[in-house]
Amino acid sequence: MEMNQPNQEKVPFYRMIMDDFMLLLFLGVTIYAIFYLLWGVMELSNLPAIPDEIKKPLLK
Amino acid sequence: MSNTIEVTETHHEPSPNKGTIINTIFRVCDITGFKVDLRAEKLIRVNAVAAVVSLLLAVVAAILLVFTRYQPVHLLPAEWYYRLVTFHGLNALIFWIIFFEIAGLYFGSTVILNTRFCAPKLGWVGFILMVLGLVMSNYMILIGKADVMLTSYTPLKAHPLYYLGVILFAVGALIGVILFFGNLMIARREKTYGDSLPLVAYGLMTAAIIAVITLATGAIIYIPTFLWSLGLVQNIDPAMYKLIWWGLGHSSQQINVAAMVSIWYMVSFLAVGGTSINERISRTAFVLYILFICLASAHHLLTDPGVSSAWKVWNTSYAMYLAVLASMIHAFAVPSSFESAQRRWGYNKGLFEWLSKAPWGNPAFSSIILAVIGFGFIGGTTGVIFGMEQTNIIVHNTIAIPGHFKGTVVIGTTLTFMGITYYLIPLIFRRKIVGMGWAKWQPWLFFIGIALLSISMIVLGQLGVPRRHWDATFSGGPFTYNFNPAVDFFWTLMMLGGSLAFISVTIWIGIVVTSVFFGPRVNGPQDMQLKISPLAPPAKSHKGFEAPGTLVLTLIFLLVFLALFFLNWKWLAATWNVK
Ligand code: HEM
Ligand SMILES: [Cu+2]
Numbered sequence: 001m002e003m004n005q006p007n008q009e010k011v012p013f014y015r016m017i018m019d020d021f022m023l024l025l026f027l028g029v030t031i032y033a034i035f036y037l038l039w040g041v042m043e044l045s046n047l048p049a050i051p052d053e054i055k056k057p058l059l060k
Numbered sequence: 061m062s063n064t065i066e067v068t069e070t071h072h073e074p075s076p077n078k079g080t081i082i083n084t085i086f087r088v089c090d091i092t093g094f095k096v097d098l099r100a101e102k103l104i105r106v107n108a109v110a111a112v113v114s115l116l117l118a119v120v121a122a123i124l125l126v127f128t129r130y131q132p133v134h135l136l137p138a139e140w141y142y143r144l145v146t147f148h149g150l151n152a153l154i155f156w157i158i159f160f161e162i163a164g165l166y167f168g169s170t171v172i173l174n175t176r177f178c179a180p181k182l183g184w185v186g187f188i189l190m191v192l193g194l195v196m197s198n199y200m201i202l203i204g205k206a207d208v209m210l211t212s213y214t215p216l217k218a219h220p221l222y223y224l225g226v227i228l229f230a231v232g233a234l235i236g237v238i239l240f241f242g243n244l245m246i247a248r249r250e251k252t253y254g255d256s257l258p259l260v261a262y263g264l265m266t267a268a269i270i271a272v273i274t275l276a277t278g279a280i281i282y283i284p285t286f287l288w289s290l291g292l293v294q295n296i297d298p299a300m301y302k303l304i305w306w307g308l309g310h311s312s313q314q315i316n317v318a319a320m321v322s323i324w325y326m327v328s329f330l331a332v333g334g335t336s337i338n339e340r341i342s343r344t345a346f347v348l349y350i351l352f353i354c355l356a357s358a359h360h361l362l363t364d365p366g367v368s369s370a371w372k373v374w375n376t377s378y379a380m381y382l383a384v385l386a387s388m389i390h391a392f393a394v395p396s397s398f399e400s401a402q403r404r405w406g407y408n409k410g411l412f413e414w415l416s417k418a419p420w421g422n423p424a425f426s427s428i429i430l431a432v433i434g435f436g437f438i439g440g441t442t443g444v445i446f447g448m449e450q451t452n453i454i455v456h457n458t459i460a461i462p463g464h465f466k467g468t469v470v471i472g473t474t475l476t477f478m479g480i481t482y483y484l485i486p487l488i489f490r491r492k493i494v495g496m497g498w499a500k501w502q503p504w505l506f507f508i509g510i511a512l513l514s515i516s517m518i519v520l521g522q523l524g525v526p527r528r529h530w531d532a533t534f535s536g537g538p539f540t541y542n543f544n545p546a547v548d549f550f551w552t553l554m555m556l557g558g559s560l561a562f563i564s565v566t567i568w569i570g571i572v573v574t575s576v577f578f579g580p581r582v583n584g585p586q587d588m589q590l591k592i593s594p595l596a597p598p599a600k601s602h603k604g605f606e607a608p609g610t611l612v613l614t615l616i617f618l619l620v621f622l623a624l625f626f627l628n629w630k631w632l633a634a635t636w637n638v639k
Contacts, residue, residue: 011255018343019256021244024350025269032273032307032354036375040303040358044366047299 086176090584091487092592100170100177104488106187107163107236108481112572114155114194115474119565121148126513126558129459130551131533138530142207145528147198149210153469154229154312155194160477161267161319162186162236167488168264168322169243175252178242186235193229197222209528211305214285214296223286230282234275240268259339260329263322266346267315273354274315277307299366310357313465316473317387318349320435323480324394324428330483331425332418333593334401337606342393348386356380359447363456369449376447384444391436392614396607398429401596403606411609422590423496427479427503431472434507438467438514441621451628454635459529460521466514470561475506478568485572486588491579493589495571502571506564512557516550522631523547 017023050058086095121144127135136144170177177183199221200206206218244265247253257265281304287293325342328334336342358375361367402414419425442464445451455461485493493499523544525532534540582588605611 014340015256018347021241021265021269024347025272028269028350028354029273029276031351032311035379036355036357037277037304037307039371040361040367041300043368043371044297044299044303047366 089171089487091582091588094171095174096488097170097176099180099183100166101488103177103180103183103187104163104166104171104484107159107166108484108488109576110187110191110194111156111159111163111477112569114151114159115565116569117198118148118152118156119562121151123558123562126555126562128530129532130555131531134531136530139204139207141530142209142528143201143204146207146209147201150197150201150226151194152474153210154226157316157469157473157477158229158233158312159190161271161315162190162233163484164319164323164480165236165240165264165268166243167484168261169240169247171488172258172261173243173247173252175243175247175250178239178246182235183239186232186239189228189232189235191232193225193227193232195225196228197225200225211309212285213305214288214298214301217289220286220289223282223289227279227282227286230275230278233271237268237271237275240264256343259336259342260322260326262343263318263325263346266349267318267322269350270311270318270354271315274308274311277304277311281305281308299364302364303361303367306357306360307354310360311354313469314349314353314383316469317353318346320431320473320476321346321387321390321394323476324390324432325397327424327428327480327483328394328397328401330592331422331428331590332398332401332405333596334397335595336393336397337400338393341389345386345389345393348382351382352379353383353386356383356447359452362447362449362452372449376449380447384440387440391432391440391617392610394432395429395613396610399607399610400599401593404596404599411612414609419591421500422482423499423503424479424482424590426500427475427482430503430507431475431479434471434475434511434514435468436617437620438511438518439464439472440468441624442467442518444621445625445628451632454628454631455521457526458521459525459527460518462527463514463517463519463521466510466517471507471510471514475503475510478506478565479503481568481572482590485575485579486582486590489576489579490582491575492582492587493571494574494579496589498567499571502564502567505567506561509557509559509561509564512553513561514557516554516557520547520550520554523550 085098087098087101088094089096124136124144125141125148127133128141166177166183169175197206200219201222206212206222208216208218208222212218212223244257244261253261256262281301284293285296285301288296325336355375356379358367358372359380362372362376398418399414402418407413407417418429442460446455446461446464482493482499485491521527523546524541525543525547532543580587599606
């Protein structure tokens with residue numbers, strides 16, 4: 001913090017985002033976790049269970 | 061080492077409580093001028109060596125698989141076929157690729173950034189864990205306790221030590237990725253690079269971020285599965301397993317893509333002094349990878365009944381096309397950086413003089429150009445088509461799927477990694493390349509071999525031949541299927557392609573091992589067999605577009621893609637004939 005010279009030279013906004021790897025890591029993980037993982041897991045866990053009369057014969 | 065300057069630097073760590081002093085030994089490379097931390101160099105070397113060993117294991121299994129699937133020979137008994145499918149997949153896709161990537165991450169975060177390695181001891185811990193994991197998993201596979209294939213879909217169950225091996229390997233790799241970020245932070249704090257990371261390091265950072273996503277997902281799925289194999293967990297739901305496993309399986313491929321593309325830019329820079337004609341767009345393309353590419357994992361579940369169409373279509377179309385866009389940007393930016401540089405060197409005649417006068421004698425250069433072509437025309441086209449819900453159904457679970465990824469991870473990533481090794485031998489191992497004559501045509505042989513292998517697998521798949529199948533003739537089975545007679549021709553082609561590729565990998569390993577262990581030492585720039593080009597001069601005059609040749613090639617690519625796209629829809633329409 002001591003080394004920064006605040007507002008001396010404005011870094012463009014897009015560069016600030018693109019150079020911040022922690023932010024990119026956060027965004028990458030979040031987008032994937034929400035759209036792929038959570039949404040997928042929610043759909044799978046909301047599936048109705050197999051009715052017993054179908055399940056029994058399948059398990060011998 | 062006569063011309064190698066060794067420098068001992070003392071860093072005063074700005075740590076308030078201890079004020080420790082770290083002695084770091086650098087050598088200043090007399091060829092590139094980079095400052096090389098000798099401790100990083102050792103780690104790069106061992107990881108690269110482990111990668112080569114893994115590749116050797118993988119291709120020995122591969123050639124046996126080829127001659128098993130090739131029905132006139134039908135080499136292995138059924139159980140050994142499945143054992144070696146497991147062994148081949150794991151050693152090629154995981155061990156070879158990831159060991160090499162760790163070497164690449166260490167190279168990109170220390171040598172390229174002129175900085176020191178943050179914690180070399182931890183680097184060794186990571187490496188040892190990875191080796192331990194490799195030995196453990198491979199041993200369990202070979203003694204027949206893990207015939208579950210790479211994907212180990214539940215309820216298939218392997219011996220706990222198989223899963224533990226994979227977990228140890230992953231933990232080791234995660235340590236490597238964390239160290240990469242540690243090195244980046246040191247470089248940033250000590251201001252060893254300009255305002256932004258160089259493009260190559262930026263691409264590797266992309267790879268590292270995707271690796272974090274991959275390894276985290278891996279932990280979510282492998283740890284419960286490990287406990288399940290121990291009997292500590294009752295049940296692993298197969299649908300859930302598949303969903304989460306592919307979050308790992310697909311994302312890990314995108315580490316490869318990002319690392320591969322970074323190397324493409326690096327070789328353009330090394331071989332002809334080329335830089336991206338629009339760095340900002342190239343960087344944006346990497347960011348698109350970070351944000352969207354892992355969603356495309358959903359294309360592995362396109363035929364699964366449990367997840368909805370909305371989930372499938374969102375993740376594999378809208379979101380994935382942003383990642384595909386990124387690949388197309390790179391596929392344009394890399395050749396155009398070659399072209400632009402070559403034109404500035406004076407190869408300016410017509411559309412393609414830049415290509416005909418390219419440094420084809422440099423095996424790293426030819427590897428990269430061939431990888432770009434193969435990756436785009438074979439892997440890229442089929443990837444988009446097979447990743448679409450409608451056309452996926454034609455090829456699902458057929459041998460066209462391994463055909464597709466032979467066009468991405470083999471002709472693309474593997475060829476790229478083999479190519480850059482021709483630079484690593486003199487620069488990191490400090491040895492001359494033994495057998496330059498062989499090295500010059502090895503990439504071509506590999507390209508032809510894998511192209512034949514891949515294309516024939518894709519055609520076979522389109523004709524209905526299943527993947528992971530010991531006997532596609534179903535002999536002695538309760539039913540048979542009469543394949544289109546053309547399959548015999550493509551089986552032969554596949555066997556030929558696989559054999560050529562195998563020979564090419566053997567030659568490459570021969571060159572690498574002889575050079576690294578017995579090659580004459582490199583004592584300075586005079587021993588450098590591959591050119592390291594200065595930066596291409598600025599353009600003399602600006603008229604017209606900077607890279608018209610690349611533009612024409614891109615248009616050809618789009619036409620091929622459209623033709624294949626149309627064909628697949630046509631086949632789909634023919635599959636369900638609506639009258
Ligand atoms: C000489 C080079 C190679 C040859 C001849 C070869 C050949 C084969 C064959 C015949 C199969 C089995 C297809 C089936 O029966 O379902 C296969 C599968 C596979 N190959 Fe290769 N391969 C080579 C190199 C590689 C490399 C370098 C990689 C990765 C970097 C790779 C990754 C895979 C994967 C992931 C599978 C799927 C395994 C599974 O279904 O679980 N291969 N390959
Ligand atoms: Cu995938």
